[in-house]
Amino acid sequence: xxxxxxxxxxxxxxxxxxxxxxxxxxxxxxxxxxxxxxxxxxxxxxxxxxxxxxxxxxxxxxxxxxxxxxxxxxxxxxxxxxxxxxxxxxxxxxxxxxxxxxxxxxxxxxxxxxxxxxxxxxxxxxxxxxxxxxxxxxxxxxxxxxxxxxxxxxxxxxxxxxxxxxxxxxxxxxxxxxxxxxxxxxxxxxxxxxxxxxxxxxxxxxxxxxxxxxxxxxxxxxxxxxxxxxxxxxxxxxxxxxxxxxxxxxxxxxxxxxxxxxxxxxxxxxxxxxxxxxxxxxxxxxxxxxxxxxxxxxxxxxxxxxxxxxxxxxxxxxxxxxxxxxxxxxxxxxxxxxxxxxxxxxxxxxxxxxxxxxxxxxxxxxxxxxxxxxxxxxxxxxxxxxxxxxxxxxxxxxxxxxxxxxxxxxxxxxxxxxxxxxxxxxxxxxxxxxxxxxxxxxxxxxxxxxxxxxxxxxxxxxxxxxxxxxxxxxxxxxxxxxxxxxxxxxxxxxxxxxxxxxxxxxxxxxxxxxx
Numbered sequence: 166x167x168x169x170x171x172x173x174x175x176x177x178x179x180x181x182x183x184x185x186x187x188x189x190x191x192x193x194x195x196x197x198x199x200x201x202x203x204x205x206x207x208x209x210x211x212x213x214x215x216x217x218x219x220x221x222x223x224x225x226x227x228x229x230x231x232x233x234x235x236x237x238x239x240x241x242x243x244x245x246x247x248x249x250x251x252x253x254x255x256x257x258x259x260x261x262x263x264x265x266x267x268x269x270x271x272x273x274x275x276x277x278x279x280x281x282x283x284x285x286x287x288x289x290x291x292x293x294x295x296x297x298x299x300x301x302x303x304x305x306x307x308x309x310x311x312x313x314x315x316x317x318x319x320x321x322x323x324x325x326x327x328x329x330x331x332x333x334x335x336x337x338x339x340x341x342x343x344x345x346x347x348x349x350x351x352x353x354x355x356x357x358x359x360x361x362x363x364x365x366x367x368x369x370x371x372x373x374x375x376x377x378x379x380x381x382x383x384x385x386x387x388x389x390x391x392x393x394x395x396x397x398x399x400x401x402x403x404x405x406x407x408x409x410x411x412x413x414x415x416x417x418x419x420x421x422x423x424x425x426x427x428x429x430x431x432x433x434x435x436x437x438x439x440x441x442x443x444x445x446x447x448x449x450x451x452x453x454x455x456x457x458x459x460x461x462x463x464x465x466x467x468x469x470x471x472x473x474x475x476x477x478x479x480x481x482x483x484x485x486x487x488x489x490x491x492x493x494x495x496x497x498x499x500x501x502x503x504x505x506x507x508x509x510x511x512x513x514x515x516x517x518x519x520x521x522x523x524x525x526x527x528x529x530x531x532x533x534x535x536x537x538x539x540x541x542x543x544x545x546x547x548x549x550x551x552x553x554x555x556x557x558x559x560x561x562x563x564x565x566x567x568x569x570x571x572x573x574x575x576x577x578x579x580x581x582x583x584x585x586x587x588x589x590x591x592x593x594x595x596x597x598x599x600x601x602x603x604x605x606x607x608x609x610x611x612x613x614x615x616x617x618x619x620x621x622x623x624x625x626x627x628x629x630x631x632x633x634x635x636x637x638x639x640x641x642x643x644x645x646x647x648x649x650x651x652x653x654x655x656x657x658x659x660x661x662x663x664x665x666x667x668x669x670x671x672x673x674x675x676x677x678x679x680x
Contacts, residue, residue: 167186167187167190167195167196168186168190169182169183169186169211169212170182170186171183171186171212171213171214178406178407178408178409179214179218179407179408180218180219180221180222180225180409181222181225183208183212183214183218183219183222184221184222184223184225184226187202187222187226187231187232188226188231191231191242196242197242198242198243198244199241199242200241200242201239201240201241201242202223202232202239202240202241202242204239205219205220205223205240209534210534213534213535214534214535215382215531215534215535216534217382217383217385217386217531218382218385218408220385220386221385221409223240230243230244231243283406283629283630283631284403284406286631287399287403287626287629287631290608290623290625290626290631290675291626293608293611293612294306294620294622294626296611296612296615296620297615297620299615301618302615302618302619302620303618303619303620303644303648303651303652303655304620304640304643304644304652305619305620305621305639305640305641305644305649305652305653305656306620306621306622306638306640306643307640307642307643308446308447308595308596308638308640308642309506309507309511309595309642309643310507310508310509310510310511310563310595310642311563311566311642311643312510314562314563314566315509315510315559316559319555320546323546323549323550323553323555324542324546326549326553327542327545327546327548327549328542328545330545330549331545331548334541334545335541335542335544335545336541337541338537338538338541339369339538339539339541339544340538341529341530341532341533341537341538342365342367342368342369342525342529342538343367343368343369343370343517343538343539343544344369344541344544344545344548345364346548347369347544347547347548347551348364348365348367348368348369348517349364350548350551350552351364351367351517351519351551352364352366352367354551355489355501355519358488358489358492359488359492360488360489360491360492362491362496362519363522365522365525366496366519366520366521366522366525367517367518367519367525368517368518368519368520368525368528368529368532369515369516369517369538369539369544370502370504370515370516370517370518370532370539371514371515371516371536371539371540372504372506372514372515372516373474373476373502373503373504373506373516374400374404374516375516375532375535376500376502376504376516376517376518377401377404377405377439377472377474377502378404378408379518379528379531379532379535380437380472380500380502380518380528381404381405381408381410382408382531383524383527383528383531384410384437384470385408385409385410387437389435389436389437389469389470390411390413390430390434390435390436390437391405391410391411391412391413391436391437391439392412392413392414392415392430392436392437392438392439393405393412393413393414393415393438393439393629394414394415394416394417394421394422394438394439394440394441395414395415395416395417395627395628395629395632395633396417396447396448396598396624396627396628396632396633396636397439397441397445397446397627397628398441398446398447398627399626399627399628399629401439401474402414402628402629403629405439406629412629413430414628414629414630415427415429415430416632417445417448419448419450419589420450420452420453420455420456421440421442421445421452421453421456421457421460422440422456422459422460423456423459424459427459427460427463430467432466432467434467435467435468435469435470436467436469436470437469437470437472438460438464438469438470438471438472439472439474440452440460440471440472440473440474440490441473441474441476441477442457442473442474442475442487442490443475443476443477443478443481443486443592443593443594444477444478444480444481444591444592444593444594444595445477445594446476446477446594446595446596446627447596447597447598447622447627447638448589448591448596448597448598449571449589449590449591449592449593449594449595449596449597449598450589450590450591450592451481451486451487451592451593452487453487454487456487457487457488457490457493458493460490461490461493461494464494464498465494465498468498469498470498470499470500471490471494471498471499471500472499472500472502473489473490473491473499473500473501473502474502474503475489475501475502475503476502476503476504476506476507476508477507477593477594477595478503479508479560479564480507480508480560480563480564480567480593480594480595481564481592481593481594482564482565482567482568482592482593483568483592483593486592489501491519496519496520496521496524497521497524499520500518500519500520500524501518501519501520502516502517502518502519503516503517504516504517505547505550507594507595508556508559508560508563509550509556509559513543513546513547514543515539515543515544515546515547564593567593567594567595567641567642569646570641570642570644570645570646570649571591571597571641573641573646573649573650574597574639574641574649574653575588575590575597577649577650577653577654577657578599578653578657581653581654581657581658582599582653582656582657582660583657583660583661583664585601585602585664586599586600586601586602586660587599587600588600588639595640595641595642596638596639596640596641596642597638597639597641598624598636598637598638598639599621599636599637599638599639600635600636601635601636601637601660601663601664602635602664602668603635603668604635604667604668604669604670605635605663605664605666605668606623606634606635606671606675606676607621607623607624607625607633607634607635607636607637607675608623608625608634608671608675608676609663609671609675609676610623610637610659610660610663611623611637612676613659613662613663614655614656614659616659617655617656617658617659618655619651619652619655619656619659621637621638621639621640621656622637622638622640623636623637623638623675624636624637624638625675626638631675634671634675639653639656
C-alpha cells in the first residue's frame with residue numbers, strides 16, 4: 166500500500182506530496198506497470214483531501230508518462246517511457262478539464278521553481294518576526310481583536326445559553342452546509358443590508374480561511390486565472406498558490422483597484438479576483454464607490470468572479486462605504502467570505518461563504534471531504550451571539566474602541582514622525598499602512614525598531630513577491646492607547662535615525678547594506 170504521508174502544514178502543495186508519494190512507490194517497486202490505482206473518490210477520502218487535489222497529482226503523473234487513464238476502467242501505472250497517449254488524456258479522470266501549461270507546475274518546471282522561491286523568501290521574512298517575541302516589546306503587529314474588551318465570562322455564558330436552548334442538537338454533526346438556523350440568521354442580516362439572499366446561499370466554514378481554501382480548490386476545475394489585489398493578507402495568496410494556482414497581483418491604492426490596473430489583464434480572459442473592500446488589510450480604507458462600480462463593470466465584461474473578503478465590514482466608522490459587491494454584481498459572479506474571527510475573537514473559528522445556491526452546493530461537497538461540517542457547539546454559540554443582540558452590541562462598542570485607538574495613533578504619527586513619511590487614514594478595521602521614502606527598507610527598519618522596543622509588520626509580508634519594502638503595517642487593535650502613543654514615539658525615533666542614512670537598493674532580502 167502506498168504511504169500517503171501528507172503534511173497539511175507544509176509549504177509544499179498537497180497535490181505535489183501525493184504525486185511524490187506515488188512516484189516513490191513506483192521507484193521502490195511497490196507499484197509496477199499495469200497496477201491499477203484506487204479511484205479519485207477513494208483516494209480523496211483515504212488521504213483526506215479533495216478530488217481536485219488528487220486529480221492534479223494524477224495529471225502530473227500522466228504528463229510524465231507514469232500513469233494512464235482508461236475511460237471506464239481506471240488509472241494504471243505506466244513504465245514512464247513516454248507521455249500519455251492522446252486518447253487517454255488525464256482530463257477524463259473525474260471529468261477534470263485539460264489544464265494548460267501555465268496552470269500546471271510539475272516538479273522541475275520553471276513555475277514550480279518560482280513558487281518555491283516565493284515561499285522561501287516569504288518564510289525567511291516570517292522567521293525574522295520571531296525577534297519581536299522578546300519581552301518588553303510594544304506590539305503594533307497584531308491584527309487581531311483585543312480579548313480584554315470582551316465581557317467577563319462571555320464564552321461561558323454563551324456556551325451555557327446555547328446548550329440550554331439547543332440541547333442535544335449540538336451533540337451531533339450538522340449538514341455540511343451548516344446549521345440551518347444560523348444560515349438563516351446570516352441571510353437575514355445580509356438581506357437587511359439590501360442584498361437579498363436565502364439560507365441556501367450560505368455555507369458555514371471553519372473560519373474565513375477555509376472559505377477561501379474551498380474557493381481555491383473549486384477553481385482548479387473551472388480554470389479561471391487567479392488575481393489578487395496587493396498589498397493584501399499574504400495568507401490569501403499563499404492559499405491559492407498552495408492549491409497549485411499561479412497567482413497574479415494588481416497593485417491597489419487607498420481607494421482600491423483602478424482602470425489602469427485592470428487594463429493590465431487581457432480582456433478576452435475570465436478571472437477570479439480577490440479583494441478586501443471594507444477596511445482593507447493592511448491599508449484600513451474602504452473601496453470607493455466609484456472603484457466598486459468599475460470592478461462590477463469589468464467583471465460583467467470579462468465574465469469574472471469576484472471574491473470579496475468582508476471580515477471588517479462591521480468594524481468601520483467613516484468613509485463612503487460601498488454597497489456589497491454581490492448586490493451590484495449578483496451571486497453568480499460573486500463570493501462573499503466573512504467570519505467572527507475579527508469581530509468577536511480569533512479562537513472562534515466560525516466563518517461563512519455566500520454565493521449562488523449552485524456554487525454553495527458544490528463547495529459544500531468539498532467541505533464534506535475536508536471535515537464534514539463546522540463544530541455544532543460553535544455554530545450554536547454563534548447563533549446565540551447573533552440572536553441575543555450580543556454581536557451588534559459588541560461590534561458597535563469595539564468599532565468605537567478601535568476608532569479611538571486609531572485617532573491616538575494618527576495624532577502620534579502627526580506629532581512624532583518625520584515629514585518625509587506618509588500613511589493611510591483608516592475607515593475601519595485594525596491597521597494603517599505607513600510609507601517610508603523610496604530607497605528605505607521596512608525590513609531593515611524593523612531590526613532597528615526592535616532595538617528601540619517596538620515592533621510592526623514590514624510591507625513585504627503583504628505581497629506574494631515581497632514588494633512594498635518601503636511600507637510598514639501598524640496595528641492599533643491590540644495595544645492600549647498609552648502603548649500606542651509610546652510605540653509610535655519609539656518608532657519615529659528609529660525612523661529618524663534610519664533616514665539619516667543614504668537611500669539604497671534593499672536587495673532580495675530587504676536588508677540592503679544593513680549593519
